[in-house]
Every structure is written in structure tokens, then in C-alpha cells.
Amino acid sequence: QAKERQxxxxxxxxxxDEAHLRxxxxxxxxxxxxxxxxxxxxxxxxxxxxNRQATQLEALIRWNHPEQGFVPPDxxxxxxxxxxxxxxxxxWVLQTVIRQLAEWRRSExxxxxxxxxSALDLVDAGLPRYVxxxxxxxxxxxxxxxxxxxxxxxxKDARHAxxxxxxxxxxxxxxxxxxxxxxxxxxxxxxxxxxxxxKIDKSFVMKLAGQAEDAEDPVIVRSTIDLAHNMGLKVxxxxxEDEATWWRLAGYGCDSIQxxxxxxxxxxxxxxxxxxxxxx
Ligand code: C2E
Ligand code: CA
Ligand code: CA
Ligand code: CA
Numbered sequence: 001q002a003k004e005r006q007x008x009x010x011x012x013x014x015x016x017d018e019a020h021l022r023x024x025x026x027x028x029x030x031x032x033x034x035x036x037x038x039x040x041x042x043x044x045x046x047x048x049x050x051n052r053q054a055t056q057l058e059a060l061i062r063w064n065h066p067e068q069g070f071v072p073p074d075x076x077x078x079x080x081x082x083x084x085x086x087x088x089x090x091x092w093v094l095q096t097v098i099r100q101l102a103e104w105r106r107s108e109x110x111x112x113x114x115x116x117x118s119a120l121d122l123v124d125a126g127l128p129r130y131v132x133x134x135x136x137x138x139x140x141x142x143x144x145x146x147x148x149x150x151x152x153x154x155x156k157d158a159r160h161a162x163x164x165x166x167x168x169x170x171x172x173x174x175x176x177x178x179x180x181x182x183x184x185x186x187x188x189x190x191x192x193x194x195x196x197x198x199k200i201d202k203s204f205v206m207k208l209a210g211q212a213e214d215a216e217d218p219v220i221v222r223s224t225i226d227l228a229h230n231m232g233l234k235v236x237x238x239x240x241e242d243e244a245t246w247w248r249l250a251g252y253g254c255d256s257i258q259x260x261x262x263x264x265x266x267x268x269x270x271x272x273x274x275x276x277x278x279x280x
Contacts (some may be wrong), residue, residue: 027079029065034092038064041096042265043113045274046236046258049250054275056112056146056174058258060095061089061266077118086118090127094134098145100268102138109272114146114176119153123163128168135171143170146197149157149175151183154193162193169194176236181220197255200230203237205259209244222252229253 033039065072068141080086097113104111121127135142147168153159154177169175176197177190181204200221207217221237229236229272237249240259249257264276 013101022109026071026076027083030063030076030080030085033034033063033065034088036062038066038068039089039092039096040064040267041093041100042267043074043271044258044265045263046114046256047262047278048256049246049254050186052278054111055256056127058114058148058265059116059272060230061093061116061118081118081120086120087124090117090121091116091130094131099137099138099145100132101140102265104271105140107143107272109275110144111271111275112144112146112149112174114174116148119161122149122164125164126162128171131168131173131264132171146174147174148178148199149178150178165193171194183223185222187231188232189232195233196277197225197236199236200224200237200254201236202259205237205239205249206241208248209242209252217250221249221254227253 040062041059041095042062043059045054046056046058047053048055061073061077063073063076067072069222071136072273077086077089080089093115101111101113131145135145149165154165165175175194176199177193177195179201180198181201202219204217208221211218225235234255235252236256236258237245238258240249240257240261241244241260244261246257246261263278265275
């Protein structure tokens with residue numbers, strides 16, 4: 001029996017090492033991905049419920065690994081966060097998005113883009129200056145840029161993060177709290193944050209359709225929208241996959257929606273056509 005236990009633990013250790021090695025390899029690959037042009041950005045629209053106009057796009061990073069092909073951000077972003085490399089990635093995303101915004105404006109397309117940022121970005125005291133310099137360089141108004149920060153991120157190192165967040169917002173950049181409802185913070189805690197918008201997490205939104213009005217998820221979504229509005233915040237729902245969910249959210253007074261039902265994330269060059277078709 002002892003032998004068996006030993007065997008299991010060595011098999012476990014081997015599996016463990018393998019996963020560890022794989023992460024190390026991925027991390028070292030990650031560090032050359034920018035220079036080797038393996039990243040690109042896809043853009044997913046958010047549209048206003050009132051007039052069905054696109055209000056903003058969200059930038060989502062894509063990694064095309066030379067051997068593994070598409071590696072989802074949920075896999076490599078946490079790795080980049082744990083290693084500190086996320087700061088380099090975030091700056092690359094900001095730079096790429098701002099260049100794209102400038103290009104769109106040159107062809108008379110004025111739309112805003114929100115970039116996802118991480119907890120480590122909010123301890124990067126140089127970030128507000130970096131953002132301002134990019135906007136200046138490309139002659140863009142700050143309103144062209146938004147930032148999405150997850151709920152847990154802001155709460156983690158609240159004091160420090162708050163200061164940098166305040167600086168970013170005073171530049172005129174719109175701030176959204178992402179994945180709202182998945183963390184521990186209450187709406188009351190949000191009151192003290194420099195925030196413009198709440199993004200209700202898709203785990204609640206995707207369960208809306210087919211549920212009774214008094215079931216848990218509809219009640220959570222509806223009361224979040226009401227309370228957010230009372231605090232002067234806009235609400236966007238992510239993960240809207242069908243028309244029934246759209247109508248429900250419209251009934252609850254949700255301001256904007258995002259999801260596969262409107263559009264999947266798409267490459268930058270597909271956007272002008274999509275916007276043209278969507279408006280008609
Ligand atoms: P997120 O910011 O919460 O982004 C929403 C995710 O849901 C995206 O996955 C998006 O493609 C997906 N999604 C959108 N609409 C629907 C829908 O109707 N149904 C379903 N099932 N999913 C939908 P993606 O692109 O794989 O990104 C996953 C996460 O990776 C993001 O979650 C975000 O936390 C992170 N991420 C992505 N790009 C970046 C980035 O540039 N920087 C940072 N720091 N994180 C990023
Ligand atoms: Ca997001
Ligand atoms: Ca989200
Ligand atoms: Ca998420």
C-alpha cells in the first residue's frame with residue numbers, strides 16, 4: 001500500500017512538473033510574442049438599447065502561437081499577470097488600440113474603444129502619463145478611450161489602485177467595472193470609486209432567458225441595474241446571446257448590451273462594414 005501511495009505521488013509529481021514546465025515554456029514564448037507579431041486585437045461592439053447605435057467597442061487580445069495556434073486570453077493573461085509581464089502587454093494593447101482609433105478617425109469613423117486592464121497596471125504609477133502621451137501623440141480626445149477593470153482588481157489593493165484610477169479618470173477616460181457580481185464588493189463600496197459604468201457579468205446574463213421574473217438571476221440583474229442607476233452609473237450587460245435576453249434587459253432599463261447576438265469580436269478591418277450594415 002505504501003508503494004502504491006509512493007507511485008501515485010510520483011505520478012502526481014510528474015504531472016505537476018509537466019504542467020509547471022508547460023507554463024514556463026508559455027511564459028518564455030509570451031515574452032517574444034510582441035516582437036514576433038503574434039498578438040492582434042479583435043473588437044466587439046457594445047450597443048445602446050435605446051437606439052441600437054454602437055456606443056463603444058471592447059478590445060480583446062488574441063495570441064496566435066506558432067506551434068499551438070490560438071491560445072485563449074483566459075490561459076495566458078493570468079500567466080502574464082503572475083509574472084508581471086502583463087504591464088508590457090497592456091501597454092502594447094493601449095498603443096495598438098490608440099493607433100487604430102487614429103486610423104479610424106482619419107477615415108471619419110469616430111468610435112470609442114475600451115481596453116481591459118489588470119491589477120498590476122493599477123500599481124504602475126507611470127500608466128496615466130503613458131496614456132496621456134499616446135492620446136496627445138495621435139491627437140485623440142480622451143473620450144475615445146475607456147478602461148475595463150474587474151471588480152476584484154480594484155478591491156485588492158484599494159488605496160493604491162484608487163489613486164491611479166482617479167488619475168486616469170481625470171484625464172477624461174471612461175472607467176467601467178467588469179465582471180460585476182462575481183466578486184465580493186457591494187454597490188455601496190463602489191460608491192467611493194471613480195467609475196462611470198458597471199458591466200454585469202455574463203454568468204448572470206446568460207441565465208436570464210427562460211427564467212421566471214422572480215428567479216435569482218433576473219432579480220440580481222434587475223436590482224443591480226436599479227441601484228447602479230441610483231448611483232448615477234450606466235449599466236452594460238455582456239454575454240447577450242439571443243433576442244429574448246435583449247428584450248428582458250431592455251425591460252429592466254439596461255443601457256447597453258454586448259454579446260454574440262449583436263456581434264462576435266471581429267478584426268479591425270471588418271468593423272467599418274459591420275457598422276455600415278448594422279446601422280441599416
Ligand atoms: P472579459 O473582459 O470579461 O471579456 C468577455 C469575454 O466574453 C471575451 O472572451 C468575449 O469574447 C466573450 N464573449 C463576448 N460575448 C459573448 C457571448 O455572447 N457569449 C459568450 N459565451 N462569451 C462572450 P475572450 O476574448 O476570450 O477574453 C476572455 C478574458 O480575457 C476577458 O474577459 C479578459 O478578462 C481577458 N482579456 C482579453 N483581452 C485582454 C486584454 O487585452 N488585456 C487584459 N488584461 N485582459 C484581457
Ligand atoms: Ca472586459
Ligand atoms: Ca466581463
Ligand atoms: Ca471575464
